[in-house]
Amino acid sequence: MPRVLLAALLTLAVVAGCADRPAQADGKLNVVTAFYPLQFLSERIGGDTVTVTNLTKPGAEPHDVELNPRQVADVADAGLAVYLNGFQPAVDTAVAQEAKDRAFDVASVVELLPYTEKSEEPEGGSRDPHVWLDPVRFSTIAGALGEKMAAADPANAAAYRAKAQELQTQLQSLNQEYAKSLASCQRHELVTSHSAFNYLATRYGLTQVGITGISPEAEPSPQRLAAVAEQARETGTTTIFFETLVSPKVAETIAREVGAKTAVLDPLEGLTDTSSDYFTVMRANLAALTEALGCTS
Structure with missing residues:
Protein backbone atom coordinates (compact mmCIF):
# COMPACT_ATOMS: atom_id res chain seq x y z
CA MET A 1 0.00 0.00 0.00
CA PRO A 2 1.42 3.45 -0.90
CA ARG A 3 2.63 5.45 2.08
CA VAL A 4 0.41 8.42 1.23
CA LEU A 5 -2.69 6.22 1.24
CA LEU A 6 -1.63 4.51 4.46
CA ALA A 7 -1.12 7.88 6.16
CA ALA A 8 -4.54 9.03 5.01
CA LEU A 9 -6.20 5.89 6.40
CA LEU A 10 -4.46 6.31 9.74
CA THR A 11 -5.62 9.92 9.93
CA LEU A 12 -9.20 8.84 9.25
CA ALA A 13 -8.94 6.22 11.97
CA VAL A 14 -7.79 8.77 14.51
CA VAL A 15 -10.57 11.18 13.55
CA ALA A 16 -13.13 8.39 13.77
CA GLY A 17 -11.79 7.39 17.17
CA CYS A 18 -12.14 10.94 18.46
CA ALA A 19 -15.66 11.17 17.08
CA ASP A 20 -16.62 7.96 18.95
CA ARG A 21 -15.07 9.03 22.26
CA PRO A 22 -18.38 9.62 24.06
CA ALA A 23 -19.29 5.91 23.71
CA GLN A 24 -17.43 2.68 24.17
CA ALA A 25 -17.61 -0.22 21.75
CA ASP A 26 -20.75 -1.47 23.52
CA GLY A 27 -22.47 1.86 22.87
CA LYS A 28 -22.49 3.07 26.48
CA LEU A 29 -21.56 6.61 27.48
CA ASN A 30 -18.11 6.53 29.08
CA VAL A 31 -18.19 8.63 32.28
CA VAL A 32 -15.11 9.27 34.43
CA THR A 33 -15.69 10.57 37.96
CA ALA A 34 -13.20 12.10 40.39
CA PHE A 35 -14.36 10.53 43.68
CA TYR A 36 -17.19 8.53 45.26
CA PRO A 37 -20.12 10.98 45.59
CA LEU A 38 -19.79 11.87 41.90
CA GLN A 39 -19.51 8.18 41.01
CA PHE A 40 -22.72 7.57 42.96
CA LEU A 41 -24.61 10.28 41.08
CA SER A 42 -23.31 9.13 37.71
CA GLU A 43 -24.23 5.50 38.27
CA ARG A 44 -27.70 6.31 39.58
CA ILE A 45 -28.51 8.74 36.77
CA GLY A 46 -26.76 6.81 34.01
CA GLY A 47 -28.02 3.35 34.85
CA ASP A 48 -27.39 0.69 32.23
CA THR A 49 -26.54 3.17 29.47
CA VAL A 50 -23.27 4.38 31.01
CA THR A 51 -19.97 2.90 32.13
CA VAL A 52 -18.52 4.75 35.11
CA THR A 53 -14.81 4.80 35.99
CA ASN A 54 -13.89 6.35 39.33
CA LEU A 55 -10.42 7.88 39.68
CA THR A 56 -10.27 7.47 43.47
CA LYS A 57 -10.03 3.83 44.50
CA PRO A 58 -12.39 2.50 47.23
CA GLY A 59 -11.01 3.19 50.68
CA ALA A 60 -8.50 5.78 49.41
CA GLU A 61 -8.42 9.32 50.79
CA PRO A 62 -9.31 11.57 47.83
CA HIS A 63 -7.80 14.92 48.88
CA ASP A 64 -4.30 14.21 47.58
CA VAL A 65 -4.99 11.56 44.96
CA GLU A 66 -2.37 11.10 42.24
CA LEU A 67 -3.23 9.69 38.82
CA ASN A 68 -1.27 6.99 37.02
CA PRO A 69 -0.90 7.01 33.20
CA ARG A 70 -3.83 4.60 32.78
CA GLN A 71 -6.12 6.93 34.73
CA VAL A 72 -5.01 9.95 32.69
CA ALA A 73 -5.85 7.93 29.58
CA ASP A 74 -9.29 7.19 31.08
CA VAL A 75 -9.87 10.94 31.39
CA ALA A 76 -8.77 11.44 27.78
CA ASP A 77 -11.19 8.75 26.59
CA ALA A 78 -14.17 9.99 28.61
CA GLY A 79 -17.36 11.07 26.98
CA LEU A 80 -17.99 13.04 30.17
CA ALA A 81 -15.55 13.80 33.03
CA VAL A 82 -17.26 14.73 36.30
CA TYR A 83 -15.12 16.49 38.92
CA LEU A 84 -14.99 19.26 41.52
CA ASN A 85 -12.47 21.90 40.52
CA GLY A 86 -10.06 22.85 43.30
CA PHE A 87 -10.50 19.66 45.33
CA GLN A 88 -8.03 17.30 43.64
CA PRO A 89 -5.20 19.10 41.80
CA ALA A 90 -4.10 16.01 39.85
CA VAL A 91 -7.64 15.55 38.53
CA ASP A 92 -7.94 19.25 37.69
CA THR A 93 -4.75 19.03 35.63
CA ALA A 94 -5.81 15.88 33.78
CA VAL A 95 -9.22 17.32 32.94
CA ALA A 96 -7.74 20.61 31.72
CA GLN A 97 -5.26 18.82 29.49
CA GLU A 98 -7.33 15.87 28.26
CA ALA A 99 -11.07 16.56 28.55
CA LYS A 100 -11.68 20.28 28.89
CA ASP A 101 -14.47 20.24 26.29
CA ARG A 102 -16.14 17.16 27.85
CA ALA A 103 -15.99 18.04 31.53
CA PHE A 104 -18.57 18.95 34.16
CA ASP A 105 -17.29 20.86 37.18
CA VAL A 106 -19.98 20.35 39.82
CA ALA A 107 -18.83 23.51 41.61
CA SER A 108 -20.12 25.48 38.63
CA VAL A 109 -23.78 24.84 39.54
CA VAL A 110 -23.78 25.32 43.34
CA GLU A 111 -22.35 27.92 45.67
CA LEU A 112 -19.34 26.67 47.61
CA LEU A 113 -19.01 27.85 51.19
CA PRO A 114 -15.81 29.55 52.33
CA TYR A 115 -13.56 27.56 54.60
CA THR A 116 -13.90 29.27 57.97
CA GLU A 117 -12.63 26.77 60.55
CA LYS A 118 -9.98 28.32 62.80
CA SER A 119 -6.86 26.21 62.49
CA GLU A 120 -3.32 26.64 61.28
CA GLU A 121 -3.94 24.92 57.95
CA PRO A 122 -2.39 26.88 55.03
CA GLU A 123 -5.50 26.72 52.84
CA GLY A 124 -7.66 28.23 55.58
CA GLY A 125 -9.11 30.83 53.22
CA SER A 126 -10.04 28.41 50.44
CA ARG A 127 -13.46 27.12 49.43
CA ASP A 128 -14.82 24.09 51.26
CA PRO A 129 -15.27 21.22 48.78
CA HIS A 130 -17.56 18.94 50.85
CA VAL A 131 -20.76 20.11 49.15
CA TRP A 132 -22.23 16.59 48.79
CA LEU A 133 -22.95 16.49 52.55
CA ASP A 134 -25.79 18.97 51.97
CA PRO A 135 -28.60 16.96 50.29
CA VAL A 136 -30.15 20.14 48.88
CA ARG A 137 -27.00 21.24 47.06
CA PHE A 138 -26.34 17.65 46.04
CA SER A 139 -29.81 17.52 44.50
CA THR A 140 -28.97 20.59 42.40
CA ILE A 141 -25.83 18.84 41.17
CA ALA A 142 -27.86 15.73 40.32
CA GLY A 143 -30.22 17.71 38.14
CA ALA A 144 -27.37 19.44 36.31
CA LEU A 145 -25.55 16.14 35.79
CA GLY A 146 -28.68 14.68 34.21
CA GLU A 147 -28.64 17.52 31.70
CA LYS A 148 -24.92 17.03 31.00
CA MET A 149 -25.47 13.34 30.31
CA ALA A 150 -28.44 14.16 28.10
CA ALA A 151 -26.29 16.51 26.04
CA ALA A 152 -23.46 13.99 25.77
CA ASP A 153 -25.78 11.12 24.78
CA PRO A 154 -28.96 12.54 23.19
CA ALA A 155 -30.34 9.10 22.33
CA ASN A 156 -30.85 8.42 26.04
CA ALA A 157 -31.61 11.98 27.14
CA ALA A 158 -35.13 11.24 28.39
CA ALA A 159 -33.91 8.39 30.59
CA TYR A 160 -31.14 10.50 32.11
CA ARG A 161 -33.53 13.30 32.94
CA ALA A 162 -36.09 10.94 34.46
CA LYS A 163 -33.51 9.21 36.66
CA ALA A 164 -32.05 12.54 37.74
CA GLN A 165 -35.50 13.74 38.76
CA GLU A 166 -36.13 10.53 40.70
CA LEU A 167 -32.82 10.93 42.50
CA GLN A 168 -33.58 14.56 43.29
CA THR A 169 -36.86 13.48 44.90
CA GLN A 170 -34.97 10.98 47.07
CA LEU A 171 -32.45 13.62 48.10
CA GLN A 172 -35.22 16.03 49.04
CA SER A 173 -36.74 13.29 51.21
CA LEU A 174 -33.36 12.80 52.88
CA ASN A 175 -33.20 16.54 53.54
CA GLN A 176 -36.61 16.39 55.20
CA GLU A 177 -35.48 13.49 57.41
CA TYR A 178 -32.46 15.49 58.55
CA ALA A 179 -34.44 18.67 59.13
CA LYS A 180 -37.06 16.87 61.22
CA SER A 181 -34.59 14.81 63.27
Whole structure:
Protein backbone atom coordinates (compact mmCIF):
# COMPACT_ATOMS: atom_id res chain seq x y z
CA MET A 1 0.00 0.00 0.00
CA PRO A 2 1.42 3.45 -0.90
CA ARG A 3 2.63 5.45 2.08
CA VAL A 4 0.41 8.42 1.23
CA LEU A 5 -2.69 6.22 1.24
CA LEU A 6 -1.63 4.51 4.46
CA ALA A 7 -1.12 7.88 6.16
CA ALA A 8 -4.54 9.03 5.01
CA LEU A 9 -6.20 5.89 6.40
CA LEU A 10 -4.46 6.31 9.74
CA THR A 11 -5.62 9.92 9.93
CA LEU A 12 -9.20 8.84 9.25
CA ALA A 13 -8.94 6.22 11.97
CA VAL A 14 -7.79 8.77 14.51
CA VAL A 15 -10.57 11.18 13.55
CA ALA A 16 -13.13 8.39 13.77
CA GLY A 17 -11.79 7.39 17.17
CA CYS A 18 -12.14 10.94 18.46
CA ALA A 19 -15.66 11.17 17.08
CA ASP A 20 -16.62 7.96 18.95
CA ARG A 21 -15.07 9.03 22.26
CA PRO A 22 -18.38 9.62 24.06
CA ALA A 23 -19.29 5.91 23.71
CA GLN A 24 -17.43 2.68 24.17
CA ALA A 25 -17.61 -0.22 21.75
CA ASP A 26 -20.75 -1.47 23.52
CA GLY A 27 -22.47 1.86 22.87
CA LYS A 28 -22.49 3.07 26.48
CA LEU A 29 -21.56 6.61 27.48
CA ASN A 30 -18.11 6.53 29.08
CA VAL A 31 -18.19 8.63 32.28
CA VAL A 32 -15.11 9.27 34.43
CA THR A 33 -15.69 10.57 37.96
CA ALA A 34 -13.20 12.10 40.39
CA PHE A 35 -14.36 10.53 43.68
CA TYR A 36 -17.19 8.53 45.26
CA PRO A 37 -20.12 10.98 45.59
CA LEU A 38 -19.79 11.87 41.90
CA GLN A 39 -19.51 8.18 41.01
CA PHE A 40 -22.72 7.57 42.96
CA LEU A 41 -24.61 10.28 41.08
CA SER A 42 -23.31 9.13 37.71
CA GLU A 43 -24.23 5.50 38.27
CA ARG A 44 -27.70 6.31 39.58
CA ILE A 45 -28.51 8.74 36.77
CA GLY A 46 -26.76 6.81 34.01
CA GLY A 47 -28.02 3.35 34.85
CA ASP A 48 -27.39 0.69 32.23
CA THR A 49 -26.54 3.17 29.47
CA VAL A 50 -23.27 4.38 31.01
CA THR A 51 -19.97 2.90 32.13
CA VAL A 52 -18.52 4.75 35.11
CA THR A 53 -14.81 4.80 35.99
CA ASN A 54 -13.89 6.35 39.33
CA LEU A 55 -10.42 7.88 39.68
CA THR A 56 -10.27 7.47 43.47
CA LYS A 57 -10.03 3.83 44.50
CA PRO A 58 -12.39 2.50 47.23
CA GLY A 59 -11.01 3.19 50.68
CA ALA A 60 -8.50 5.78 49.41
CA GLU A 61 -8.42 9.32 50.79
CA PRO A 62 -9.31 11.57 47.83
CA HIS A 63 -7.80 14.92 48.88
CA ASP A 64 -4.30 14.21 47.58
CA VAL A 65 -4.99 11.56 44.96
CA GLU A 66 -2.37 11.10 42.24
CA LEU A 67 -3.23 9.69 38.82
CA ASN A 68 -1.27 6.99 37.02
CA PRO A 69 -0.90 7.01 33.20
CA ARG A 70 -3.83 4.60 32.78
CA GLN A 71 -6.12 6.93 34.73
CA VAL A 72 -5.01 9.95 32.69
CA ALA A 73 -5.85 7.93 29.58
CA ASP A 74 -9.29 7.19 31.08
CA VAL A 75 -9.87 10.94 31.39
CA ALA A 76 -8.77 11.44 27.78
CA ASP A 77 -11.19 8.75 26.59
CA ALA A 78 -14.17 9.99 28.61
CA GLY A 79 -17.36 11.07 26.98
CA LEU A 80 -17.99 13.04 30.17
CA ALA A 81 -15.55 13.80 33.03
CA VAL A 82 -17.26 14.73 36.30
CA TYR A 83 -15.12 16.49 38.92
CA LEU A 84 -14.99 19.26 41.52
CA ASN A 85 -12.47 21.90 40.52
CA GLY A 86 -10.06 22.85 43.30
CA PHE A 87 -10.50 19.66 45.33
CA GLN A 88 -8.03 17.30 43.64
CA PRO A 89 -5.20 19.10 41.80
CA ALA A 90 -4.10 16.01 39.85
CA VAL A 91 -7.64 15.55 38.53
CA ASP A 92 -7.94 19.25 37.69
CA THR A 93 -4.75 19.03 35.63
CA ALA A 94 -5.81 15.88 33.78
CA VAL A 95 -9.22 17.32 32.94
CA ALA A 96 -7.74 20.61 31.72
CA GLN A 97 -5.26 18.82 29.49
CA GLU A 98 -7.33 15.87 28.26
CA ALA A 99 -11.07 16.56 28.55
CA LYS A 100 -11.68 20.28 28.89
CA ASP A 101 -14.47 20.24 26.29
CA ARG A 102 -16.14 17.16 27.85
CA ALA A 103 -15.99 18.04 31.53
CA PHE A 104 -18.57 18.95 34.16
CA ASP A 105 -17.29 20.86 37.18
CA VAL A 106 -19.98 20.35 39.82
CA ALA A 107 -18.83 23.51 41.61
CA SER A 108 -20.12 25.48 38.63
CA VAL A 109 -23.78 24.84 39.54
CA VAL A 110 -23.78 25.32 43.34
CA GLU A 111 -22.35 27.92 45.67
CA LEU A 112 -19.34 26.67 47.61
CA LEU A 113 -19.01 27.85 51.19
CA PRO A 114 -15.81 29.55 52.33
CA TYR A 115 -13.56 27.56 54.60
CA THR A 116 -13.90 29.27 57.97
CA GLU A 117 -12.63 26.77 60.55
CA LYS A 118 -9.98 28.32 62.80
CA SER A 119 -6.86 26.21 62.49
CA GLU A 120 -3.32 26.64 61.28
CA GLU A 121 -3.94 24.92 57.95
CA PRO A 122 -2.39 26.88 55.03
CA GLU A 123 -5.50 26.72 52.84
CA GLY A 124 -7.66 28.23 55.58
CA GLY A 125 -9.11 30.83 53.22
CA SER A 126 -10.04 28.41 50.44
CA ARG A 127 -13.46 27.12 49.43
CA ASP A 128 -14.82 24.09 51.26
CA PRO A 129 -15.27 21.22 48.78
CA HIS A 130 -17.56 18.94 50.85
CA VAL A 131 -20.76 20.11 49.15
CA TRP A 132 -22.23 16.59 48.79
CA LEU A 133 -22.95 16.49 52.55
CA ASP A 134 -25.79 18.97 51.97
CA PRO A 135 -28.60 16.96 50.29
CA VAL A 136 -30.15 20.14 48.88
CA ARG A 137 -27.00 21.24 47.06
CA PHE A 138 -26.34 17.65 46.04
CA SER A 139 -29.81 17.52 44.50
CA THR A 140 -28.97 20.59 42.40
CA ILE A 141 -25.83 18.84 41.17
CA ALA A 142 -27.86 15.73 40.32
CA GLY A 143 -30.22 17.71 38.14
CA ALA A 144 -27.37 19.44 36.31
CA LEU A 145 -25.55 16.14 35.79
CA GLY A 146 -28.68 14.68 34.21
CA GLU A 147 -28.64 17.52 31.70
CA LYS A 148 -24.92 17.03 31.00
CA MET A 149 -25.47 13.34 30.31
CA ALA A 150 -28.44 14.16 28.10
CA ALA A 151 -26.29 16.51 26.04
CA ALA A 152 -23.46 13.99 25.77
CA ASP A 153 -25.78 11.12 24.78
CA PRO A 154 -28.96 12.54 23.19
CA ALA A 155 -30.34 9.10 22.33
CA ASN A 156 -30.85 8.42 26.04
CA ALA A 157 -31.61 11.98 27.14
CA ALA A 158 -35.13 11.24 28.39
CA ALA A 159 -33.91 8.39 30.59
CA TYR A 160 -31.14 10.50 32.11
CA ARG A 161 -33.53 13.30 32.94
CA ALA A 162 -36.09 10.94 34.46
CA LYS A 163 -33.51 9.21 36.66
CA ALA A 164 -32.05 12.54 37.74
CA GLN A 165 -35.50 13.74 38.76
CA GLU A 166 -36.13 10.53 40.70
CA LEU A 167 -32.82 10.93 42.50
CA GLN A 168 -33.58 14.56 43.29
CA THR A 169 -36.86 13.48 44.90
CA GLN A 170 -34.97 10.98 47.07
CA LEU A 171 -32.45 13.62 48.10
CA GLN A 172 -35.22 16.03 49.04
CA SER A 173 -36.74 13.29 51.21
CA LEU A 174 -33.36 12.80 52.88
CA ASN A 175 -33.20 16.54 53.54
CA GLN A 176 -36.61 16.39 55.20
CA GLU A 177 -35.48 13.49 57.41
CA TYR A 178 -32.46 15.49 58.55
CA ALA A 179 -34.44 18.67 59.13
CA LYS A 180 -37.06 16.87 61.22
CA SER A 181 -34.59 14.81 63.27
CA LEU A 182 -32.25 17.73 64.01
CA ALA A 183 -34.94 20.33 64.68
CA SER A 184 -34.88 19.89 68.46
CA CYS A 185 -31.52 18.98 70.02
CA GLN A 186 -29.96 19.56 73.44
CA ARG A 187 -26.62 20.40 71.83
CA HIS A 188 -25.72 22.01 68.52
CA GLU A 189 -21.91 21.79 68.46
CA LEU A 190 -20.47 19.17 66.15
CA VAL A 191 -16.91 18.33 67.23
CA THR A 192 -15.14 16.44 64.45
CA SER A 193 -11.58 15.33 63.75
CA HIS A 194 -11.84 16.67 60.18
CA SER A 195 -13.55 19.92 59.16
CA ALA A 196 -15.69 18.28 56.49
CA PHE A 197 -19.18 18.98 57.83
CA ASN A 198 -19.77 22.71 57.43
CA TYR A 199 -22.36 22.21 54.66
CA LEU A 200 -24.32 19.79 56.83
CA ALA A 201 -23.98 22.03 59.89
CA THR A 202 -25.03 25.14 57.99
CA ARG A 203 -28.07 23.44 56.46
CA TYR A 204 -29.40 22.14 59.79
CA GLY A 205 -28.48 24.84 62.28
CA LEU A 206 -25.43 23.18 63.83
CA THR A 207 -21.95 24.54 64.57
CA GLN A 208 -18.95 22.63 63.32
CA VAL A 209 -15.89 22.51 65.57
CA GLY A 210 -13.06 20.89 63.62
CA ILE A 211 -9.94 19.62 65.34
CA THR A 212 -8.05 19.64 62.04
CA GLY A 213 -8.84 21.61 58.91
CA ILE A 214 -10.04 20.72 55.43
CA SER A 215 -7.26 18.16 54.94
CA PRO A 216 -7.76 15.14 57.22
CA GLU A 217 -4.01 14.49 57.20
CA ALA A 218 -3.19 17.82 58.89
CA GLU A 219 -1.73 17.64 62.40
CA PRO A 220 -3.37 19.98 64.92
CA SER A 221 -1.10 22.05 67.14
CA PRO A 222 -1.19 21.68 70.94
CA GLN A 223 -2.89 25.07 71.05
CA ARG A 224 -5.64 23.87 68.72
CA LEU A 225 -6.17 20.70 70.75
CA ALA A 226 -6.44 22.75 73.94
CA ALA A 227 -8.90 25.20 72.36
CA VAL A 228 -11.18 22.42 71.08
CA ALA A 229 -11.07 20.63 74.44
CA GLU A 230 -12.05 23.84 76.24
CA GLN A 231 -14.93 24.46 73.83
CA ALA A 232 -16.12 20.86 74.20
CA ARG A 233 -16.23 21.23 77.98
CA GLU A 234 -18.07 24.55 77.81
CA THR A 235 -20.75 23.19 75.49
CA GLY A 236 -21.20 19.85 77.27
CA THR A 237 -20.08 17.81 74.27
CA THR A 238 -20.57 14.09 74.86
CA THR A 239 -19.23 12.73 71.56
CA ILE A 240 -16.13 13.48 69.52
CA PHE A 241 -16.51 12.32 65.92
CA PHE A 242 -13.86 10.75 63.74
CA GLU A 243 -14.08 9.47 60.18
CA THR A 244 -13.52 6.17 58.43
CA LEU A 245 -10.49 6.86 56.22
CA VAL A 246 -8.07 8.37 58.75
CA SER A 247 -6.73 7.51 62.20
CA PRO A 248 -9.07 8.15 65.18
CA LYS A 249 -6.16 9.09 67.49
CA VAL A 250 -6.79 12.84 67.49
CA ALA A 251 -10.47 12.39 68.32
CA GLU A 252 -9.59 9.88 71.02
CA THR A 253 -7.14 12.36 72.56
CA ILE A 254 -9.82 15.05 72.88
CA ALA A 255 -12.39 12.54 74.12
CA ARG A 256 -10.11 11.39 76.94
CA GLU A 257 -9.38 14.99 77.85
CA VAL A 258 -13.04 15.97 78.26
CA GLY A 259 -14.55 12.64 79.32
CA ALA A 260 -16.49 12.09 76.11
CA LYS A 261 -16.92 9.08 73.86
CA THR A 262 -16.03 8.74 70.19
CA ALA A 263 -18.19 7.79 67.23
CA VAL A 264 -17.94 7.66 63.44
CA LEU A 265 -19.26 10.47 61.26
CA ASP A 266 -18.51 9.59 57.66
CA PRO A 267 -17.67 12.47 55.27
CA LEU A 268 -18.47 10.17 52.34
CA GLU A 269 -15.28 10.92 50.47
CA GLY A 270 -14.96 7.21 49.73
CA LEU A 271 -16.66 3.97 50.71
CA THR A 272 -15.01 1.28 52.82
CA ASP A 273 -18.09 -0.98 52.78
CA THR A 274 -19.24 -1.89 49.29
CA SER A 275 -22.68 -2.89 50.60
CA SER A 276 -23.32 0.75 51.52
CA ASP A 277 -24.09 3.75 49.36
CA TYR A 278 -24.63 7.49 49.76
CA PHE A 279 -28.08 7.11 51.30
CA THR A 280 -27.20 4.38 53.81
CA VAL A 281 -24.14 6.29 55.01
CA MET A 282 -26.02 9.58 55.28
CA ARG A 283 -28.75 7.90 57.34
CA ALA A 284 -26.13 6.26 59.55
CA ASN A 285 -24.63 9.72 60.05
CA LEU A 286 -28.05 11.07 60.99
CA ALA A 287 -28.53 8.34 63.60
CA ALA A 288 -25.11 9.12 65.09
CA LEU A 289 -25.88 12.84 65.18
CA THR A 290 -29.28 12.51 66.84
CA GLU A 291 -27.78 10.35 69.59
CA ALA A 292 -24.71 12.54 70.14
CA LEU A 293 -26.62 15.82 70.15
CA GLY A 294 -29.55 14.60 72.25
CA CYS A 295 -32.16 15.26 69.57
CA THR A 296 -35.86 14.48 69.87
CA SER A 297 -38.00 14.57 66.74
